[in-house]
Every structure is written in C-alpha cells, then in structure tokens.
Amino acid sequence: MTFELPARYAELQARAREVASSVAGRAATADDSPTADPAMTKALAESGLGKLCVPEAYGGLDEKVDSLAVTVVRESLMGTSAHLDGLFAMQGIGSLALSLAGDEAVKGEWLPRVAQLEALAALALTEPDVGSDLRSITTAISEHGDTVLIEGHKSFITNAGDASFYIVLGREGNGHSLVLVPARTPGVTVQRGPRLIAPHILGEVQFRAVRVPASHRIGERGGAFPLVLATLATFRVSVAGAAVGLAQAALDEALRHTTRRRQFGKALAELGPIPTMLAQSWLEIEQARVLTYLAASRAARDPLGNLDMSSMAKVAATETAGRVTDRAVQMMGRFGLVTGSTIERLYRNARPMRIYEGGNEVLLGQLARRLVKLHDAG
Ligand SMILES: Cc1cc2nc3c(=O)[nH]c(=O)nc-3n(C[C@H](O)[C@H](O)[C@H](O)COP(=O)(O)OP(=O)(O)OC[C@H]3O[C@@H](n4cnc5c(N)ncnc54)[C@H](O)[C@@H]3O)c2cc1C
Numbered sequence: 001m002t003f004e005l006p007a008r009y010a011e012l013q014a015r016a017r018e019v020a021s022s023v024a025g026r027a028a029t030a031d032d033s034p035t036a037d038p039a040m041t042k043a044l045a046e047s048g049l050g051k052l053c054v055p056e057a058y059g060g061l062d063e064k065v066d067s068l069a070v071t072v073v074r075e076s077l078m079g080t081s082a083h084l085d086g087l088f089a090m091q092g093i094g095s096l097a098l099s100l101a102g103d104e105a106v107k108g109e110w111l112p113r114v115a116q117l118e119a120l121a122a123l124a125l126t127e128p129d130v131g132s133d134l135r136s137i138t139t140a141i142s143e144h145g146d147t148v149l150i151e152g153h154k155s156f157i158t159n160a161g162d163a164s165f166y167i168v169l170g171r172e173g174n175g176h177s178l179v180l181v182p183a184r185t186p187g188v189t190v191q192r193g194p195r196l197i198a199p200h201i202l203g204e205v206q207f208r209a210v211r212v213p214a215s216h217r218i219g220e221r222g223g224a225f226p227l228v229l230a231t232l233a234t235f236r237v238s239v240a241g242a243a244v245g246l247a248q249a250a251l252d253e254a255l256r257h258t259t260r261r262r263q264f265g266k267a268l269a270e271l272g273p274i275p276t277m278l279a280q281s282w283l284e285i286e287q288a289r290v291l292t293y294l295a296a297s298r299a300a301r302d303p304l305g306n307l308d309m310s311s312m313a314k315v316a317a318t319e320t321a322g323r324v325t326d327r328a329v330q331m332m333g334r335f336g337l338v339t340g341s342t343i344e345r346l347y348r349n350a351r352p353m354r355i356y357e358g359g360n361e362v363l364l365g366q367l368a369r370r371l372v373k374l375h376d377a378g
Contacts, residue, residue: 005072012073020080027081027345034195040087041087049073050088052066053092054115055099058115066300067238071240071293073088074241078241078242078249079245079248079249079252093235094123096234098110098111098218103217110164120164123167124160132362137169139168150179162201177218178217178219178223178228179217181210187210198349233306236357237292237296237313237314239318240291240313240314240318243317244292246321246346247317247324250324251282253332254331258332291313318350328343
C-alpha cells in the first residue's frame with residue numbers, strides 16, 4: 001500500500017465523483033425514495049462503474065471484483081447520495097456468489113446485465129426472526145429431480161421490488177445452500193418497506209412453493225457459508241469507504257456553516273470548542289480513511305485472509321461517521337435540525353451503516369475472539 005492511491009483508483013474515484021455531481025440535484029429526492037431512481041440508475045449505468053461489480057469474463061472490468069476499486073467508488077458516491085451508493089454496491093453484493101460459483105449459463109444470462117445495471121441484484125439472507133445469527137434461518141431449500149423448491153420469508157432485503165433476481169440463503173438438510181431466484185418466478189411476492197429513518201429500497205420477500213431449475217443452485221449443496229463469507233470479505237471494507245465519504249461530506253457542511261456564521265463578533269469556527277470539534281472530526285476521518293484504504297488494498301489481494309482488517313475498518317469508519325455527523329449537527333445549531341437539509345440527511349444516512357453488513361458489536365466480538373486466539377497461539 002502506498003500513501004497515494006495508484007492512478008487507476010484515483011481515476012475511478014474521479015469518475016465516481018463526476019457521476020455523483022451529475023445527479024446531486026436529485027439526491028434528496030432519491031434518498032427519500034423506496035424505489036430505484038431512474039435518473040440515478042441511468043447515470044450509473046452510463047458511467048460504466050457497474051462493471052466493477054462483476055468479473056471481466058462476464059462484462060466486468062477486472063478479472064475478479066477489486067475491493068479497493070469498489071471502496072474508493074463508494075467513498076465518492078455516498079457523500080452525495082446513499083441511494084446512489086446503494087444502487088452501486090448491491091450490484092456486487094447481490095451477485096458475487098453467482099460470479100464465484102454459479103452455473104455458466106446462469107452467469108451468462110445475468111452477470112452482463114448486472115454490469116450494465118439492466119438487472120438489479122439482491123442478496124436475501126435476513127429473516128423476520130433472524131439477523132446476525134444467520135445459521136438459525138428457517139427458509140427451506142430442497143431438490144426434486146431437476147428443480148429446486150424454496151419456501152420461506154426474507155426480511156429487510158435491499159432492492160426488493162426492483163431486483164431482477166434474489167440470491168436466497170436457505171436451510172437444506174443439515175446445511176445451508178444458496179439459490180438464485182428470478183424475481184418473476186411464480187410464488188415470489190414482495191411487500192415494500194418498512195420505511196426507515198434513512199429510507200432505502202427495502203422489502204419483505206415471500207417465497208411460497210417457488211421452483212427454479214436445479215442449475216440455479218449456486219455452489220454445492222450445503223456450501224452456502226463460504227460464499228456468503230466471500231461476499232462479506234470482498235464488500236465489508238467498502239462500507240468503510242462509504243462511511244468515510246459520508247463523514248467527509250458532513251465535515252464539509254459543518255465547515256461551510258461555521259466559517260460563514262458569526263456569533264459574538266466572530267466566526268463560529270473560532271468560538272469555544274468548535275475549532276476542536278472541527279479538528280477532531282478531520283483527524284478521525286483521516287484515521288478512518290488510511291485504515292480503510294489499507295484494508296481495502298489488502299482485501300483486493302486476498303479478501304478472506306484480510307477479513308479482520310476489513311472488519312476493523314468497517315467498525316472504525318462507521319463509528320467515525322456517527323460521531324462526525326452528530327458533531328456537525330451540534331456545530332450547526334438549529335440549522336442542523338431542519339428536515340430536508342443536507343446535514344440532516346447525512347445524519348440519518350450514517351445510522352444504518354453501524355448495523356448492516358455485520359453489526360459493529362458482532363464484528364468487535366469476532367475480533368476479540370480472534371485476538372485472544374492469536375495471543376494463545378503465541
Ligand atoms: C438498510 C438495511 C439494508 C439491509 N439490506 C439487507 C439485504 O439486502 N439482505 C439481507 O439479507 N439483510 C439486509 N439487512 C439486514 C441486516 O443484514 C441486519 O439488520 C443485520 O444482519 C443485523 O441483524 P438485526 O438487525 O436482526 O439485528 P440483531 O441480530 O437482532 O442484533 C441486534 C443488536 O445486537 C447486536 N448483536 C447481535 N448478536 C450479537 C453478538 N453475538 N454479540 C454482540 N452483539 C450482538 C447487534 O450488533 C445489534 O446491535 C439490511 C438492514 C438494513 C438496516
């Protein structure tokens with residue numbers, strides 16, 4: 001890792017910034033929308049950035065998905081719009097298992113369309129009664145001749161209702177399997193929502209006696225978790241990138257406000273603890289950014305071998321985003337509380353990142369166990 005991003009990544013970052021600024025005028029509307037914003041989807045498709053989400057052999061840019069590329073792009077998108085960031089990220093998160101272990105014909109059918117954003121991807125793991133403890137899911141998968149049957153209820157699924165397919169985690173015998181279910185398959189129904197404090201394309205998805213060809217199975221029977229883990233290992237660090245981008249946008253808002261607004265004859269940026277709050281935010285963002293780039297560059301080489309560092313970056317950057325947005329609201333006084341203002345949107349959008357892609361407490365628990373294990377091993 002160098003301390004400067006290599007030219008290829010700086011170029012991708014610049015391209016992502018361009019797309020973000022081209023749709024910035026729609027950010028407030030799109031971030032409030034429970035369905036995919038057509039203008040943002042189109043801009044993202046035209047940018048070619050979707051090609052970072054699938055392998056070269058299926059219309060992607062790189063031989064395999066590059067965590068550093070995805071991370072720097074998310075950093076550039078999220079500061080402008082969580083909706084835009086979500087549209088981009090889910091194309092990778094919702095299709096990586098297929099890229100790694102899908103049937104050739106099924107990959108050929110979907111992945112090039114994912115790269116072009118002609119098909120929106122979704123990954124359906126969570127259930128009404130199961131979040132972090134994924135091994136307890138109850139969705140059932142069973143094979144019958146040349147078809148696979150899926151029965152179950154998935155909850156809080158990003159892109160539900162707009163997705164073209166769902167990669168579904170289910171229980172099969174004593175293990176867990178993954179199956180790709182095209183959204184139009186009979187028996188698949190979606191109820192949009194719930195509406196979050198930071199709105200999201202989200203829905204509940206029911207699978208009632210859903211049958212797909214056996215070729216739609218992804219990986220081996222009982223082989224789901226290594227593929228889920230590979231997905232997390234590739235994309236978890238990109239949440240850190242998004243969090244850094246969002247925190248930077250919040251600091252920029254706070255700076256704009258505190259350097260212009262004067263109280264007691266001085267700019268707010270010179271008053272009382274405000275300079276310290278600004279500097280503390282800057283410091284924490286730079287710390288999080290360095291860790292994020294380092295973790296992402298390692299994950300790009302070996303995602304699973306560097307999962308600990310990706311988890312550290314995810315926790316550090318999302319907690320930073322929480323603190324920085326909170327401080328920014330405080331520094332902006334009553335203006336930070338106005339519904340519809342940029343800072344209010346950033347404050348809300350920072351919140352879910354500490355919960356999804358591995359709750360921060362769950363990740364800290366895993367890191368602690370790993371640390372003790374390494375210590376015991378000498
Ligand atoms: C905006 C958004 C989008 C989402 N999109 C998707 C999607 O596309 N697909 C999908 O499958 N899911 C999705 N989810 C669900 C998400 O993956 C879950 O919210 C997440 O796994 C946490 O599960 P939970 O919310 O049920 O919390 P719980 O598992 O009930 O945890 C509640 C709290 O307890 C903590 N906790 C839980 N277990 C432990 C432990 N062992 N040690 C210490 N602390 C613990 C957690 O960190 C959390 O703070 C989405 C969620 C959100 C908010």
